[in-house]
Amino acid sequence: MRYLSHTPKDIETMLQAVGVRDLDGLFSTIPDDCKRLDTLNIPELTEWELNDHMAGLAGQMVSSADYKMFAGAGSYQHYIPEVTRYLLSRSEFVTAYTPYQPEMSQGTLQGIFEYQTLVCRLLGMDVANASLYDGAMAVAEALLMAIRIGRRKNTVAVSSLVNPYYRKVVETYFAPTEFNIEWLPYREDGTTDLSGLGQIKDLAGVAVQSPNFFGCIEELAEAGKAIHDQDAIFITSFSEPLAYGLLKAPGDLDADIVCGEGQSLGIPQSFGGPGVGIFAAKQKYVRNLPGRLVGQTVDADGQRGFVLTLSTREQHIRREKATSNICSNQSLCAMAAGMYMAALGGTGFRELAALNHDKAEYLKSALQAAGLEIPFTSATFNEFVVKFPEGFDRQWQDLLQKKILAGIPMVCYYPELANHYLLCVTETRSKNDMDALVKEVQS
Amino acid sequence: MIDSVGTRGLILNEPFLWERGGKGRTGYSLPRRDVPSVPLPDHLAGDGPDFPDLSEVEVVRHYTRLSTWNYGVDSGMYPLGSCTMKYNPKTNDRQASLTGFSGAHPLVPSELCQGALQLIYDLEHHLAHVAGLDAVSVQPSAGAQGELAGMLIFSAYHRDQGKPRSKILIPDTAHGTNPASAALCGYKAVPVETGPDGVLLPETVEALMDDDTAGIMVTNPNTLGLFETHIQAIADIIHAKDGLVYADGANMNAVMGVVDFGRAGVDVLHINLHKTFSTPHGGGGPGSGPVCVCKRLEPFLPVPRVVKTGESYALSEDFPKSIGKLHAFYGNFGIMVRAYSYMLSMGPKLKDVSQHAVLNANYIKEKLKDVYHLPFDVPCMHECVFTDKFLEAHKITTLDVAKRLIDYGFHPPTIYFPLVVHGAIMIEPTESESLENIDQFIATMRQIAQEAKENPSLLTEAPRNPKVRRMDETQAARKPCLRG
Numbered sequence: 001m002r003y004l005s006h007t008p009k010d011i012e013t014m015l016q017a018v019g020v021r022d023l024d025g026l027f028s029t030i031p032d033d034c035k036r037l038d039t040l041n042i043p044e045l046t047e048w049e050l051n052d053h054m055a056g057l058a059g060q061m062v063s064s065a066d067y068k069m070f071a072g073a074g075s076y077q078h079y080i081p082e083v084t085r086y087l088l089s090r091s092e093f094v095t096a097y098t099p100y101q102p103e104m105s106q107g108t109l110q111g112i113f114e115y116q117t118l119v120c121r122l123l124g125m126d127v128a129n130a131s132l133y134d135g136a137m138a139v140a141e142a143l144l145m146a147i148r149i150g151r152r153k154n155t156v157a158v159s160s161l162v163n164p165y166y167r168k169v170v171e172t173y174f175a176p177t178e179f180n181i182e183w184l185p186y187r188e189d190g191t192t193d194l195s196g197l198g199q200i201k202d203l204a205g206v207a208v209q210s211p212n213f214f215g216c217i218e219e220l221a222e223a224g225k226a227i228h229d230q231d232a233i234f235i236t237s238f239s240e241p242l243a244y245g246l247l248k249a250p251g252d253l254d255a256d257i258v259c260g261e262g263q264s265l266g267i268p269q270s271f272g273g274p275g276v277g278i279f280a281a282k283q284k285y286v287r288n289l290p291g292r293l294v295g296q297t298v299d300a301d302g303q304r305g306f307v308l309t310l311s312t313r314e315q316h317i318r319r320e321k322a323t324s325n326i327c328s329n330q331s332l333c334a335m336a337a338g339m340y341m342a343a344l345g346g347t348g349f350r351e352l353a354a355l356n357h358d359k360a361e362y363l364k365s366a367l368q369a370a371g372l373e374i375p376f377t378s379a380t381f382n383e384f385v386v387k388f389p390e391g392f393d394r395q396w397q398d399l400l401q402k403k404i405l406a407g408i409p410m411v412c413y414y415p416e417l418a419n420h421y422l423l424c425v426t427e428t429r430s431k432n433d434m435d436a437l438v439k440e441v442q443s
Numbered sequence: 444m445i446d447s448v449g450t451r452g453l454i455l456n457e458p459f460l461w462e463r464g465g466k467g468r469t470g471y472s473l474p475r476r477d478v479p480s481v482p483l484p485d486h487l488a489g490d491g492p493d494f495p496d497l498s499e500v501e502v503v504r505h506y507t508r509l510s511t512w513n514y515g516v517d518s519g520m521y522p523l524g525s526c527t528m529k530y531n532p533k534t535n536d537r538q539a540s541l542t543g544f545s546g547a548h549p550l551v552p553s554e555l556c557q558g559a560l561q562l563i564y565d566l567e568h569h570l571a572h573v574a575g576l577d578a579v580s581v582q583p584s585a586g587a588q589g590e591l592a593g594m595l596i597f598s599a600y601h602r603d604q605g606k607p608r609s610k611i612l613i614p615d616t617a618h619g620t621n622p623a624s625a626a627l628c629g630y631k632a633v634p635v636e637t638g639p640d641g642v643l644l645p646e647t648v649e650a651l652m653d654d655d656t657a658g659i660m661v662t663n664p665n666t667l668g669l670f671e672t673h674i675q676a677i678a679d680i681i682h683a684k685d686g687l688v689y690a691d692g693a694n695m696n697a698v699m700g701v702v703d704f705g706r707a708g709v710d711v712l713h714i715n716l717h718k719t720f721s722t723p724h725g726g727g728g729p730g731s732g733p734v735c736v737c738k739r740l741e742p743f744l745p746v747p748r749v750v751k752t753g754e755s756y757a758l759s760e761d762f763p764k765s766i767g768k769l770h771a772f773y774g775n776f777g778i779m780v781r782a783y784s785y786m787l788s789m790g791p792k793l794k795d796v797s798q799h800a801v802l803n804a805n806y807i808k809e810k811l812k813d814v815y816h817l818p819f820d821v822p823c824m825h826e827c828v829f830t831d832k833f834l835e836a837h838k839i840t841t842l843d844v845a846k847r848l849i850d851y852g853f854h855p856p857t858i859y860f861p862l863v864v865h866g867a868i869m870i871e872p873t874e875s876e877s878l879e880n881i882d883q884f885i886a887t888m889r890q891i892a893q894e895a896k897e898n899p900s901l902l903t904e905a906p907r908n909p910k911v912r913r914m915d916e917t918q919a920a921r922k923p924c925l926r927g
Contacts, residue, residue: 001792003530003721005877006799014878018805020822023798026805027701029670029822034707040700042569044790047534054784058543060558062551065542074771075549081471083499087506095515095531097523098727101845101855103909107513108726111506114460117926122492127925130727133584136771165771172745172767176598176628217487248489261771270539271559272549272772273584274729286923292727296927297919300904305911309919315587315623316860320632325623328585328717332725339506342460343470345496351473353491354480362478379484400555408550431477 064269066403068433070363072383072424073213073408074135074163074239075272076264079428084266084339093335098292098328102307103299109306112331113294115338122244122341122349123258124251125280129291130308131334132277132326135261136169139207139237141279141290141324142257143170146205146233147179148288148323153204157182157232159192161212163239164413184208190216190376190385194226205233209260210250211243213413214376215360215383215422220253233257240264241278243381245353257281266340267333276333287313290324352427356382360425363434367423370442375420383424385410385417388441392419395441404437445886448519449852454910457508459927464497471499512910513726514854520880524826524857524869525618525666527696527718529800532788535721535781544780549772553757559776560756564749566783570733573793574692574712575703578741580748581716581733582774586693589713589732590624590660593689595766596711596736596743597657598628600687603743603764608686612651612659614643616666616861621691630657637863641667641819645676652680658687658710664694666861666869667819668804668826670702678708687711687740695719696873697801697825700794710737720782731778745769799874800825803881807870810885814892818864826871830864839895841866843902847894850908851887 006014011023020026027035045053064077088094092107099105099112112130119128132138143156158167160183167183174181182200187193192208206227210218220236227234236250238260244250250258263275281289287310295309315322344352360382368374373387386407388395399406407421414420425434482488497505515521521528539545543558553560567579583589594611601608611630613621615637622632633651638644648659658681663671671677678688690704690712696719704712716722717730724730736744746765747758758773789796801824808817808827816832831841845855845868857869872881894901906912 001789001795003532003789004792004795004799004874006802010878011799011802014802014806017809018802019809020805023802026798026801026822027670027698029672030698030702031672031675033675034702036575036701036703036706040791040793041572042786042790042793044792045787047788050534050538050784050787053787054538054541054780057558057562058538058541060556060561061543061547062555063542063546064548065546069548071548071550073550077546077548079474081499083470083502087503087510089536090507090510091517092510092513092515093726094536094723095517096513096726097521097526097528097724097854100523100857101849102914103846103849103906103911104514104854105512105726106910107509107511110457110459110512111509112726113925113927117459117461118492118494120926121494133588133729133775134771136768137584137588163771165768168768169771172595172769173627175767176595178629221486244489245491246483246489247487249492252489268540268545268777269548270545271547271556271776272774273770274775274777286925293923293925295919296924297915299911299915300913303911305914307914307916307919309916309925310923312920315619317619318623319619320622320626322619322623322626325587325591325620325627326585327587327618327620328724328728328730330584330725330729331727332723333729335726338460339502341492341494342497342505343499343502344494345464345469345471346492346494347467347496348469348471348473349494350491352471355474355476357483358476358478358481361481379487400552405548405551427474 068404070407070423070425070437071405073422074165074261075269076240076426077269077428078264078426080266081343083343084336087339088336094332099308102305106305109294111335111338113296113306115334116294118338118341119278119280123280124249125258126283127286128280129289129293131329131331132279132291133330134273134275134277135239136166138259138277138279139166140170140173142235142259143205143207145257145288145290146235149233149285150204153202154178155180155182155200155202156204157184157197157200157206159184159208161186161192161214162207162209162237163213190214190378191218194223197226197230203230203232205235207235207237209237211240211381214385215380216376216378217247217381220250224254240381242353242356245349246357262337265337267336274330274333276330276337288323291326291329355427359429360384363425366434366438370438382426383422385420385422388419388421390419399440406437445890447851449850449908451908455508457505460505461495461927463501464495466496468496468498470497470502519852520876520884521854522856522870522872523854524871525693527871527873529721529873530875531721531723532785535784538784539777539780557756560749562783563779564751564756566779569786570714571735573699574735575705576712576735577738578744579733579735580744581731581779582745582769583732583734584770584775585728585730586713586715586732587620587624588769589734590620591627592734592745592769593711593713594625594628596740597687599743599766600740601657608655608657610656612648612656614661615863617660617662621660641669642671643673643677645673645680648677649680652684652686654684656686658689660689660691662691662693664697664824667828668823669819670824674707693718694825697797699797701797705737710740716778716782721785722778722781729775729778731775796874803872803876807872807881807885811888814889826869828864829868831866834895837895837899839899839902841868844868844891846913847891847902847905849906853884853887
């Protein structure tokens with residue numbers, strides 16, 4: 001086997017040194033009744049056979065490469081520049097462990113420090129951590145952090161327009177706790193209704209998402225006031241960070257915690273993972289942050305360098321009193337996000353965001369002109385909800401045959417939204433793609 | 444003087460991204476604009492992020508230089524105990540980047556993603572088989588989330604029985620993630636002291652186990668590199684009080700094809716695909732922490748689950764007792780592809796992997812125990828734990844040994860863990876290292892022990908060869924500078 005180096009002679013030499021007769025003898029401390037009775041029954045393929053087998057599996061997948069996808073809902077098709085892919089394959093980054101030995105890990109450490117910095121600049125926040133698993137877990141961690149900050153307050157409120165999958169994960173994290181979750185309804189215009197906040201007792205934090213699951217941009221300035229009026233932590237999440245190339249940064253609107261999914265930033269969709277959980281907060285909450293942080297310092301000669309820091313918050317030091325149980329995060333994906341933001345630059349990022357917005361606006365107008373209803377009137381970024389006529393589900397299936405995925409049906413998340421679909425347009429959809437879709441769906 | 448892998452070399456400086464570039468440059472080929480521009484409402488529009496503008500060449504130089512300051516498994520031996528820094532096969536990355544996988548949207552109808560569903564289904568079955576348990580969910584994103592899944596399953600099981608419990612037994616050798624994961628589920632961690640031979644004793648567990656204790660979290664092999672020989676008796680004690688046994692499988696690399704965790708009495712086990720199953724660590728993730736369970740706990744696994752009907756695969760949420768979702772979609776799928784690819788490349792030879800990993804650790808243990816103090820002189824599994832006791836006389840600590848190893852071109856072992864051993868040096872060579880590499884590592888460790896006596900400043904002033912020397916961690920924590 002090409003991954004193993006030992007020859008029979010090597011094994012013989014080593015067994016002799018150890019004083020054991022054969023390889024099985026190495027396992028003499030394991031009681032017989034814990035041992036396997038069978039041998040491993042897993043097929044063994046050559047590299048060539050493996051390529052064939054995997055090509056077979058991958059061939060049964062619909063990929064963004066050959067379908068016209070108008071689907072987002074938390075996973076976005078953006079063009080990944082070759083330079084990001086290429087640099088990310090540097091094995092010094094890929095095959096390194098967590099940078100516990102900083103002298104041998106300055107590449108990862110400076111790269112993550114830069115990622116933290118660019119995230120802060122994008123979201124207008126003071127501090128960002130080195131990443132969490134995904135957007136869903138980031139929202140759950142933000143709500144738990146709000147409860148830590150709020151001390152005796154045991155309730156959080158979450159907008160029903162936070163991505164439904166994120167809300168499911170929040171429920172999982174909260175299930176064994178004694179904390180309560182209140183779900184906030186949405187208004188007719190497609191934004192969160194915060195009017196009931198005053199009735200919620202012991203409110204530690206409130207989470208909204210912008211752009212929200214309907215694609216609508218929340219009025220974060222108003223939301224922040226309403227939430228801070230209740231003396232609660234203002235959490236705003238996202239699944240599409242590219243929007244902040246155009247929108248006001250949530251930090252400038254007084255958000256306490258900003259978190260979400262960073263897959264859009266140069267990370268392949270890869271059937272939903274790995275992506276990267278982005279997490280940022282105001283400076284005053286830094287010691288409550290979950291997850292790893294990279295900090296700048298100096299070495300024994302006074303040279304600039306980086307280390308993992310403030311680790312007294314973390315599980316390996318604080319154990320059961322840690323701010324989170326997270327250990328490994330999504331470091332390489334955070335590097336990818338950093339490389340992507342670096343490649344685009346401020347100018348490129350803004351132009352790309354504008355292009356996403358404008359293309360979505362083009363399709364929205366064209367669909368409206370074709371007689372379809374856009375039920376939620378709030379401004380959107382690159383996703384929006386369309387109400388199709390009764391029976392559209394059959395046509396939606398037919399369009400799949402034509403290699404068009406005409407959005408994500410909303411009825412499975414919001415039973416009241418039958419015939420509503422969430423459509424997404426990124427820079428990867430051309431005007432021709434959109435015109436073809438409009439032609440298909442106009443009555 | 445020994446031959447050293449480490450040597451001097453030209454190391455290039457590199458400023459921050461924002462210390463480079465010039466406004467108006469870009470490293471990105473912007474798609475052609477084929478639609479008109481539409482302004483956002485004024486009150487929503489911001490100014491755009493304050494990122495530096497760099498050309499593609501600048502971006503490439505920047506990250507290439509940064510990468511040369513790093514050390515990976517591809518650079519050399521990385522004997523970081525409990526982390527299983529084995530070789531990451533290159534074909535795995537190729538498979539994960541196949542367009543069918545990397546370009547797949549997670550919410551397409553199941554008939555359009557059969558390949559991914561089959562891969563998840565088969566991977567879960569292979570993992571269950573290796574573990575000796577009945578069912579698996581690959582949804583947890585890393586080991587700690589696998590542990591959390593396990594604890595949520597404990598909690599859900601006892602609630603389902605109508606008898607929620609408030610405590611959990613955790614040995615003093617456990618990774619910090621164990622108590623942290625248990626705490627997230629509201630459990631109070633009750634520490635269990637390790638016996639004099641480095642393994643848990645049934646009587647200690649018996650004295651602590653009661654009707655309000657959900658069960659025990661055991662790392663097996665434990666973090667001293669020893670197999671918990673009394674695991675079955677301990678499981679019997681726990682089960683007699685209707686508790687559950689959790690095994691942290693972080694150290695699974697020692698026992699593939701050897702141990703049957705089901706027979707050993709384990710109810711829940713998590714596996715780290717980024718350790719045992721060769722997926723790269725990426726400088727700290729992404730990983731994947733599948734959770735494996737026995738039959739009676741299967742209803743509690745996270746949803747959605749991949750189910751097979753005839754020859755077709757689908758995602759099902761129809762498990763009313765499930766603990767719910769842990770990830771927005773199905774977990775770190777790209778990592779699953781890599782692990783699956785590794786399993787199929789190895790087949791039954793996964794047992795050889797464990798045999799070689801254990802052989803290497805025992806060989807190192809025998810060859811170093813006269814110069815480094817070995818607190819438990821018994822056959823070890825995949826890692827061996829020494830201490831700095833023999834070096835104390837020369838005022839040399841574990842940290843000094845670790846830093847000196849860097850000068851010689853090796854990544855240091857895990858240090859100061861497990862906490863139960865003072866000044867621990869925890870060496871896990873993995874199966875990937877050849878005899879020559881291991882001999883060179885041993886010679887280097889022996890040389891360092893010699894230097895500690897004869898020229899201790901070589902150790903206390905180490906490292907000298909890498910780009911930076913010892914870092915001021917106190918300043919980093921006292922005056923945090925977390926962004927530029």
